[in-house]
Amino acid sequence: MCLVVYQLRTAFVLFGLYQVAGANFFGSLEQSEVSEDQILKSYDYIIAGGGQSGLVIANRLSEDVSKTVLVVEYGYFNRDPSQLDPLSGIAYLPRYLFNYTTVPQQALSNRTSGLLAASAVGGGSTLNGMLFDRAAAEDYDNWERLGNPGWGWEGLLPYFKKSTTFTPPRVDLVEEFNITWNVHKAYGSGPIQVTFPDWQWPTLKTQWRGWDELGVPRNLEGNGGDAYGTFWVPTNNDQSYRRSFAVNAYYDPIHARPNLHLITGYRVNKVIIDDDRLARAVQIQERKADGVSSRSSTIIQATKEIVLCSGWLNTPLILQRSGVGPASLLKKAGVDVVVDLPGVGSNLQDHPALNPAYEYHTDLIPNERSLYTNATFAQWADEQWTQRKGPHSLGVGNALADLPLRLVDEDWSSTLAVLQAQDPSTYLPKHYVKDQIDGYNAQTKLLRSTLSKLNNGAIEIPFTGVNRSYVVLEKPFSRGNVLINTTDLYGAPTIDYQTNFNPVDVKILIAALRTYRKWHTTPSMMTLTPVEIIPGANITTDQDLSHYIARSIDPTSGHSCGTASMAPRKIGGVVSPDLTVYGVKGLSVGDISIIPMIPGTHTCSTVYAIAEKAADLIKSRNIY
Structure with missing residues (x-):
């Protein structure tokens, strides 16, 4: 899912004023869209989820006219023209979000939180801030070091390029604001259109100078693997500043293919796995307006592969309902255990964010x-x-400060030493078994090395020429989970981010807030006569800042991931580097849930690369 932190929850009403009279919120019947009565008895490929990754994979698999493809999506189309405009990047209509809340977050004053999980065709690419950046190369290299060959920066770069086309901004704007990019290193000629807006606020130049005066290095841009320091980031808009996303870039151009079917408003209940542990079919069921299934379920066969693309939230739930997951959980829920895979639903990560x-x-x-x-x-x-x-x-802006820990925390070496000395089981979900703890230890070893360097960010601070921003934790050490409701398999799941449960996360955030304040004391920023409003200049001690963080931080930036992690099975992984689910044949995952360690970026661009690579992997093993 690519839904960014730059949303204003109070903007729902404002956005409603921009709705076009008679707008088609639930979509007319698209050319490849079918009703339940029109579904074939079997398809070569069934894709569970028509979100961002599902549409990419459907596009690529249906290129072979001899292969039939069915996409099953719980949400509906959003064809409202206002959804394409920059304003939509800060206003997410509730009808296109899953209506779940987290359990009380212990480290956040026991607050609960809503989710940023899209329920719409196109998924998170339909509802996000359209900031189109990538993480530093080492973030992806760490995926490979964790035991996933081919998934480092060099392995993903061709797919980053394959998905995007870049168009430079106006020449006079480039000269006035010193906008920089690297088209040869970062971009190709793919479906997603990427550019800069036609405007920047003059104060942005002052903010750039402030970071310079603080000693933060400038980089050419973040999309070439150098996402640290300060740099420019484009947005996924076309040249008329309309959203370029999975629906109009990957689906619309090929929606008339006769071998592609899409059904909306249906939930994938589970994957049917036979006694030989071969994924044979999916069971789907129609939803009602309140999200509850209404009529009897339908079973559809898959002759080659079933691909789960239901996102960080629903991919693990489908696996668990199918008998693939932690055995203790499945038994408690009355689900027959097909494969005891403890990592399903665990390893949940996001970018928690403050809004000073x-x-x-x-x-x-x-x-x-x-x-x-x-x-x-x-x-x-x-x-x-x-x-x-x-x-x-x-839209949400185009400049980022991606600050290495060494520039944020003067005591950075002691912070990393605390991590090394921790007993990880103290701060992990209690149901974690030894393999998962070993996996977490492998992650933290990599993160300690990464965060000791100056070419990788720990904290993101976007700046747009306005007087507010976000302070975002990019490398959290806390881990959460998504688990089925053991008394109602289709009821509200247990969603627990465990945000800031590891005290090291709080320590880094306190240092980040102090750095944010220091930025405002630079000579350039002082010309604006800045006066702190939130959290307030009287909030000064570590204890007071910690209380502010607990009361105010948002657990999610809409970048949730990791719940069907790509890693060796012996360290809690769910899928192998070819994205097949351990212990099951004919079943794979191709969405954001496979990310083992959250990258320091808005995740939209990364999901396109994952999906493009997933499609190639699926095609390569199903040649005949």
């Missing part, structure tokens, strides 16, 4: 508030937008 804010008393003009306080400027901006230009083309 300042008031700039001598801000540059125009600024974001000019859209509301200056009628002449607002009218000009509206006129520009009729030509798809101007301030309304700017």
Whole structure:
């Protein structure tokens, strides 16, 4: 899923004002969309989930006209034109999200949290902030070092390129703001269109200088494997600043293929696995408006492979309901154990985020508030937008500070030493078995090495020329889980991020807040006369900052991953490097849940690369 932190939960009402009268929220029957009565009895490939990765894989598998492909998606199409505009990057309509909440988060004052998990065709690419970046190369190299050959930076780079096409921004904007990129190293000629908006706020130049004065190095851009320091990031928009995403880039151009079928509004209950542990079929069931299935289920056969693309939330739930998961959990739920695979549903990671804010008393003009306080400027901006230009083309922003731990935490070596001395079982979910603890130890060993370097970020601070930002923890050491409801297999699952349960995460966040404040004391930033509003200048001690974090941090940036982890089985992995599920034939996973260690980036671009690579792997083992 690629849903970023730059959402404003209060923006739902605002976004509703932009809905087009008569907009088709649930989609008309698309050319390849079928009803249950039109579904074939069997397909070569069945893809459980028509989100971001599911549509990519469906596109690539259906290129072979001799192969039939069925995509089963719980959500519906969102064909509202406003969903394509930059404003949609900060307003996520609840009808396109799963309506679940976490269990109380012990380290967050026992608060519960809603989720950012998309329920729509196109998945997280339909509902995100459209910031299109990649992590530093070492983040992906760590996947390979964990025991996944072919999944390092060099193995993924061809798929990053295969999925994208870059178009430079206006020349005068490039010169004024010193916008930089590396088209030859980072981009290809793929379906997803990537560019920069037609506008940046003047204050952004001041913020850039502030990071320079703080000693943070500038990089050409993040998408070439150098995502650390400060750098520019494009957005996945076309040249008219409309969202370029899995639906209009991967599905729409091929929706008329006769060998491709898509059914929406249906849940995959489970995969049917025979006595030889071969995945034979899926059981699907229609949903009602309240999300509860209404009519009897239908079984559809797969002759070659079943591919789970239901995301970090539902892929592990489907596996667990199918008898693949932790044996103790399955037995408690009354599910026959097919494969005891403890890692299914574990290893949940996300980027928890704080939202501090300042008031700039001598801000540059125009600024974001000019859209509301200056009628002449607002009218000009509206006129520009009729030509798809101007301030309304700017979404969540395009500049990031990706700060290495050594630039954030003066005591960084002691922080890493604390990790090394920990008994990991103290801070992991209690149901973890030895293999999972060994896997976590392998991850933390890699992370300690990575975080000791200057070419990798621990904290992300996006800056857009406005007076508020986010402080995002990119390498959390806490781990959570997604588990079926043992008294109701289709009821609300147990979702527990365990955010900040490991105290090292809090220590790094406190240091990050102090760095954020230090940035505002640089000579350039002081010209704006910044006054801290949140958390407030009176919040100074580690204890007070810790309390602020517990009360205020959001457990999710919409980057949840890891719940069907790609890693060796002996260290808690669920899928092998070819993405097949351990212990089951004919069953694979091709979505964000396979990520073993969360990369320091907004995950949308990475999911496209995963899906493109998954499609090649699936085709290579099903040639005949």
